[in-house]
Ligand SMILES: Nc1ncnc2c1ncn2[C@@H]1O[C@H](COP(=O)(O)OP(=O)(O)O)[C@@H](O)[C@H]1O
């Protein structure tokens with residue numbers, strides 16, 4: 001017989017656990033070094049959910065205040081609900097914000113962009129340079145914009161990470177994956193999130209390049225990219241990573 005699954009642990013940022021967290025017995029979350037907040041498929045819910053959640057997070061033991069974390073505003077322009085949720089999360093001061101150009105343009109302007117294609121970008125990454133810089137200055141976060149050329153800015157400096165292959169765009173959740181990698185890198189050097197994000201983006205792009213040598217399409221690229229990431233060594237990274245000032 002299959003044993004029952006353990007109940008998922010409530011977390012204040014997970015809308016699915018919202019009721020549990022707000023109305024169930026309170027308990028201290030264990031300290032964590034990093035966490036990613038993504039807006040994946042959000043359930044249709046009362047719009048008051050997020051304001052109430054934000055208020056609670058501001059008032060009580062907000063674990064995100066004391067840790068490095070990465071915000072990925074997936075498809076922020078696709079609905080008012082997503083936009084409001086992401087703007088609320090900005091108040092919790094993410095260490096890094098990673099999005100494609102359309103997501104960063106929408107979030108920086110606090111307004112849904114009309115050309116939104118949901119989770120995909122309708123802009124080139126460098127179109128979002130000014131928006132990314134102003135978002136970085138406004139929030140204090142490092143802003144990373146992905147695309148053909150990934151760039152990373154703290155509001156004054158900007159560097160480009162030039163690794164990657166166009167086929168990566170054809171794989172759903174490539175952006176999600178690189179956000180997770182950024183969180184892993186930032187967890188190692190939280191005091192230098194700028195460099196950590198740049199390295200994560202270029203190394204991920206490099207894994208895509210190496211994977212592409214063996215791939216026959218997006219499905220096999222996904223597999224080979226993960227295998228390449230797993231077997232990367234220092235020599236390959238040093239010789240092939242392309243990071244340059246913009
Ligand atoms: N045209 C491209 N050329 C090279 N690499 C790309 C290209 N598009 C995306 N990538 C790679 O895919 C990663 C994910 O970027 P992107 O597709 O913009 O994310 P999202 O899934 O959020 O739209 C980037 O960090 C980059 O390495």
Ligand SMILES: Cc1ncsc1CCOP(=O)(O)O
Pocket residue numbers: 039040041074075119120171172173174175176177
């Ligand atoms: C539609 C959607 N909803 C949650 S993840 C996802 C797609 C992946 O987003 P990205 O391409 O930014 O990784």
